[in-house]
Amino acid sequence: MEHEEDNGRGEEDRFDEGALKFGFKVGLKDFLGVDGTFLKGRYPRQVLTDVGLDSNNGIYPVAYAVVEAETTSSWTWFMELLGEDLELGANSNFTFISDRQKGIIPTVAKKQWKGKELSGLVWECGRATTLNHFKYAMDELKKMNDEAHVWLCKIPAETWSKSHFNGRAYTDCLLNNLCEVFNAKIEEGRDKPIITFLEYIREYLMKILCVVQKEIDKCQGELSTTATIILEEIKTQAEKYVAKYNGAGKYQVASTWQDQYVVNLNERSCTCRFWEITCFPCRHVVSAIWNKIENGEDAPDVEDWVHPCYKLSTWRAMYLNKIDLINGRSMWPKSDCPFTLTPPKNHTQVGRPKKKRRRGVDEPNSQTTKLTRKFLAVTCSKCHNKGYNSRTCKGQGGIGEVGSKGKTQGKGKTHARGKTQGKGKGNLGNSVK
Known part of the structure; x- marks a missing residue:
């Protein structure tokens, strides 16, 4: 401390x-x-x-x-x-x-740049791992909203897009x-x-x-629990790829849908840059490793190509x-400090004290116990019809109600103008003096 x-x-x-x-x-x-x-x-x-x-x-x-x-x-x-x-x-x-990410979505909302399609394009720009994919996503964003594209270009891509990450963080968070x-x-x-x-x-x-x-x-095995799950999913995707060796330590890995990249096992790199960013061998690398093992060459298992930071031994x-324990206050030694540490100044806040965390504009209010009334149709308590309440009800009809003018509703009460609203019963017309 x-x-x-x-x-x-x-x-x-x-x-x-x-x-x-x-x-x-x-x-x-x-x-x-x-x-x-x-x-x-x-x-x-x-x-x-x-x-x-x-x-x-x-x-x-x-x-x-x-x-x-x-x-x-x-x-x-x-x-x-x-x-x-x-x-x-x-x-x-x-x-x-x-929290720079909290500044992007709220700004888009404030500038009336709304829509799931536009938000999806922004996320696609952030998730792109190669420059070509990043430029393509930015071009699509420009076609949809040029103003949003200009605003996003002012933010350095090194701070929010995977395509510009250098890989030293060992994560794509x-x-x-x-x-x-x-x-x-x-x-x-x-x-x-x-x-x-x-x-x-x-x-x-x-x-x-x-x-x-x-x-x-x-846990058992060589990797941590989450790392094992991620690698197994990568292996499943790698089964759809075919690797071809060029004789110089490089492999051309392609799939049936024209997804083709170059893998260099000696330099531990792939042109998709997933391996460089996350330190996990991508599906193209796994396919190349399998090809090398099938051809009788000496190659470590796929788990050995994962960075040591995801190993079970590191975890x-x-x-x-472990954190040391502390005795209660009665066991604390008295301090020899020559001065007394006074409490901090009490700053009285204006208004009611806040108890909840300040939520971002783009965050849903999921912690509340009440259901939102947004998009709910109002139901009239008199006629039970939807679209209006009892104050604006004009007797349109419903269960237990009479909607025609001049008919009584209850004890001597009518809804027609100029009609009696006394205690007498019957279908009286205009009041007689």
Whole structure:
């Protein structure tokens, strides 16, 4: 834990568990998601989080900090200390992902660029792994909406499209959902006092290490559970391809629908770039490996071509260290600090305190217990017809109702203008003085 104040950023406290820090280093994935969320208690603060991915593509929290506000200075302080703990130099090949994806879809919505087809084209541009596929998808987007195409071109493609990724992150993750998952797990503790909140996070991290360790003990094989599932699916797709060897360590792999790529096993590359981005051998590579084995050449199994970050041994090493336990407050030693640490200033927020997470424009409101009334037809409580309510009902007819003018409805009441609405019974005409 580190505490700082009077440094132009207000009060800040940073925490990292040594077990998670050491586990992240042996995970071999230089990839982190960064995000911030707010506290709900009496003293409003922001929680900055760094979350990575383990060998099973599960969330792996690395560090978190409680700051007074989510500003550039607080993020700079947080990331500098993170770099010192992870021993990152100026030339480190590290990849960070943030909530930039939340800025694309809302902007499209605000500019009235709506439609599933347009959204699908944007995602196709992001999922494209080659430059040719990326350019084709961008051309299709331009044909549909030139204004949206111009706006999207202003964003560097290196930050959101797989076709421009360099492959050093060992993942093709496009969303920052790993931080959203962690923020959702600690939501119940965000309205508690600061020490109770920090204890809530520590106990959650202790629990997740034990739960994942039990899953690791059940696993058999060379790869993690998720990596095994992904590779088996790739093998199924590779059965539809035919590889042809050119004698120089390269293979031409093609399918019946003109899907043809070049594989170089010596350089561990494929022109589809899936292997380069994810470090998983693609279906073209698997087909080439099978062809090499069928021809009697010495080649490792398909599992041996997967990057070590997805190995079961790496997954086990990440969860080998455990978080130390802490005694209760009555067992805490008294501090010899010469000054008293006072509580932070209480900032009274304007309006009702917010309890729910700020949701993006494109996020569905799936956490509510009430059903939405959108697109539901209104039913009249008098005549039971749809399309209007009882206030605008004109007696169109229905069960137990008489819709014709001049007929009584109840005790002496009629709907016709100028007719009596007294207590007498009968079909009276105009009132007689």
